[in-house]
Amino acid sequence: MIVLLSAVSLVLAIAIVVLFAMMGELASRIPEPGPRRTWMEPIKDVQLGRIPESWPPELAQVPERDHSVVLVLSTVCSSCRAHGAELENHTDWAEAALVVSTPVAANAEAFVAEFGLGSFPHYVDEGGDWVRAEFEVASSPVALVLRSGRLVGAYSFSDLDTLRSRLHEQLDRIEDSRADAEKEVETV
Numbered sequence: 001m002i003v004l005l006s007a008v009s010l011v012l013a014i015a016i017v018v019l020f021a022m023m024g025e026l027a028s029r030i031p032e033p034g035p036r037r038t039w040m041e042p043i044k045d046v047q048l049g050r051i052p053e054s055w056p057p058e059l060a061q062v063p064e065r066d067h068s069v070v071l072v073l074s075t076v077c078s079s080c081r082a083h084g085a086e087l088e089n090h091t092d093w094a095e096a097a098l099v100v101s102t103p104v105a106a107n108a109e110a111f112v113a114e115f116g117l118g119s120f121p122h123y124v125d126e127g128g129d130w131v132r133a134e135f136e137v138a139s140s141p142v143a144l145v146l147r148s149g150r151l152v153g154a155y156s157f158s159d160l161d162t163l164r165s166r167l168h169e170q171l172d173r174i175e176d177s178r179a180d181a182e183k184e185v186e187t188v
Contacts, residue, residue, distance in 0.1 A: 038162040043154040052134035063149025074140040084115035101128035
């Protein structure tokens with residue numbers, strides 16, 4: 001009996017060693033992860049040029065600004081949680097405001113508190129009704145770009161650094177073309 005138990009133990013030990021060797025071999029064949037791909041894509045099914053009929057009091061300053069970016073995040077979206085954490089590094093983003101879509105208002109307040117987003121103007125959009133009615137947006141994360149309260153762009157995005165830098169480039173191009181147009185008027 002002892003011989004049989006010893007033989008079974010030896011076979012099990014060999015099987016475990018073989019399994020670990022196979023796992024090591026498989027792991028060595030997995031390529032190292034490369035740089036993370038970043039992107040910012042326009043959302044096609046929105047009405048550009050739209051001006052919302054009403055703004056929540058928490059976002060009342062958005063239509064008064066020359067340029068605003070309203071980030072639509074959801075409490076049930078894993079990438080939105082990652083962006084919530086990323087926003088900690090963007091507290092200097094004066095043009096940014098948040099709409100937190102949620103099935104339950106208390107979850108949105110917890111989301112804002114968890115990621116320290118209270119310094120951003122934010123609106124809790126229970127059920128996502130306001131953002132869907134005013135902008136025809138039913139997904140998240142989304143960046144709504146507004147100029148004096150008028151929707152001029154809507155984007156899905158992979159990370160805030162990419163979003164912010166590309167939006168800044170677009171704004172620079174707009175300002176450059178505006179300055180060129182003013183120079184033309186002056187010379188006429």
